Amino acid sequence: MSNHIAVDIGASSGRLVLGTIKDGTLRLDELHRFSNGFTERDGSCFWDIDHLFEQIIIGLQKAKAQGITRCTLGIDTWAVDYVLLDESGGRLQEVYAYRDSRTNGVMEKVAAVISPEKVYAKTGIQQLNFNTLYQLYAHDSAELARADKIVMVPDYLYYRLSGRLINEATNASTMQMLNLQTREFDEELLALLGLRREQFAALTEPGEVLGMISADLEQQHDLPECELVVAATHDTASAVLGVPLQEGRSAAYISSGTWSLLGAELNTPLNNEQAMAANYTNEWGAFGTYRFLKNIMGLWLIQEVRRLDGGRHSFAELAELAAGAESFRSLIPCDHPRFLNPANMIDEIRSACAESGQPVPQAPGELARCIFDSLALSYRSYLEELEALTGTGFDVLQIVGGGANNALLNQLTADMIGREVLAGPTEATAIGNLAVQLIQAGEVADIREARALIGSSFAITSYQPRPVPQLQEVLQRWDELNAALG
Known part of the structure; x- marks a missing residue:
């Protein structure tokens, strides 16, 4: 061994x-x-x-x-x-x-x-x-x-x-x-x-x-x-290598951590005018591939809320509090530059909600719910973009990384995109790093065999979409919120 x-x-x-x-x-x-x-x-x-x-x-x-x-x-x-x-x-x-x-x-x-x-x-x-x-x-x-x-x-x-x-x-x-x-x-x-x-x-x-x-x-x-x-030294490149193989299915991925990176693995870059207008990137992947993806602000938002709250609640506790809060009460445009590194994330979220005429989240659970609802809506928007740009309809969205542990966010995402979400493995980045080492050592033949090994070695949780009665009203609010920012 x-x-x-x-x-x-x-x-x-x-x-x-x-x-x-x-x-x-x-x-x-x-x-x-x-x-x-x-x-x-x-x-x-x-x-x-x-x-x-x-x-x-x-x-x-x-x-x-x-x-x-x-x-x-x-x-x-x-x-x-x-x-x-x-x-x-x-x-x-x-x-x-x-x-x-x-x-x-x-x-x-x-x-x-x-x-x-x-x-x-x-x-x-x-x-x-x-x-x-x-x-x-x-x-x-x-x-x-x-x-x-x-x-x-x-x-x-x-x-x-x-x-x-x-x-x-x-x-x-x-x-x-x-x-x-x-x-x-x-x-x-x-x-x-x-x-x-x-x-x-x-x-x-x-x-x-x-x-x-x-x-x-x-x-x-x-x-x-x-x-x-030499591993795929960009953590997202390693995380994508750690995405399990989905035989016969077309899968997009989210590497969910401080950033959420949503995209697909391509064999050729896609750098046309439409891709540029949507601000998608063609980062180089391992073994001649390209990571065609979108950077989304990600769990940085909740990390900062937790830090500023003095770390009183674990991330799991914040998700539990969010589950008990009213859904889609307040939304924020996650990718607005104001959230990149504000002096105080909690104040910034509250100010954004007040400026757009929404209820201002106060309690930690309300703040967390605002973030998770907004992230799920962002994932929906960007997955639609990804499908339009690549001309591919994706059967499933695979979420890897720390965010794969967030059952509330994963379920909200499945509900918003209307298709199955597969969550796991959590340690996809480390696993992708190890995959390169295993291939080099000859313990697995190639990345296909490595991904099959990953899929059989780690628990993957399935989230099936549920109906959202107020979906059309929520989507209209979301579109108006983002349109107001130009």
Whole structure:
């Protein structure tokens, strides 16, 4: 029985998960869990990247203490954020968090130089003000010029473990700087930023072996012998790999966490005018695929409500309170920029409801119900868009990630979209990370076989749609609310 460890780090937490195949079943064991989050300093938002590296070491020490002496290891994190390195491999600055306000207005500045239509035709990546293209445009140009290498967050963590520099393709595609035709960094966009191709390492595909963890690290910290395998380092790319195989059915997916990523796996990009108008993205997936998807604000909304409420209620308790609150009483346009990083999420939700003439949610259950109802309606709208753009009618919506645990939201989603929702597995991101390691190790033949293994190894919950008597009135209110925002 071989040991494989997924380092899976999201915007709010991280974990090291051990994966093994026993009796034809993929088993997961959590080795270590830790918190993550950005901090504000001098008006800017930064990640504590050293904390993340330290937690990886702690997790590996725990693995060794449990008797794991050899393993493979893959890393995935969130996208778009980057690290600047000098010639000696040291960081030039702290790592900006994508919610930092420095990119406000930058899309408009870039659009005055190169049209958004041209950028989308080149890259197929949706316009988001925190894309790496706009972050780098806002970055101090002198500091960028001093950077010997520019890598993404998981690339940097691999570098700290191995000494090898890479730019893993699934995460690099989110930079909005890779050309779909050449499958390389676009020269015109590099010139726009005053950057050179040699400031980036070679694009690396999931499944490549980087070699062993540094001998110095292994000896200094008493770590297992780890063979480093390049995972699909963008967490959404790994989560999509962790979506179970649905034989004979056409499935869309939602990777539900801090963000909700709704989309479909395509073999060719779809970067036409209609896709751009709907702001869908073509992020690169593993094994020659594309993640054609829409970013939706997601569970960030409820995470912030819980935090500001002092953590008095667990997420499960908030869902229970929401189930007891009046349905569709108050709705918010989840994807409005006002909810990206407000000073106070609760105040922002209440203000949005008051401004649109709706009852203002007060109690935690009312706030949670407002969020879940609004998310379910967002999922309906975007699934309809996805079907129109791809020309595909989807039989089922597969929800993976932390949101798969939210029975209320899953049922509301099934009710809104009028078709079956399949929820699970929760740990799809770690599972997708492990899938690449299993394929590389030869324990499964390919991603098809890996997905079949996933489907037989983890519980999947089915939610069948129920009738909603006030559906037409709710949909009209929803349309009017979004139309009022232009």
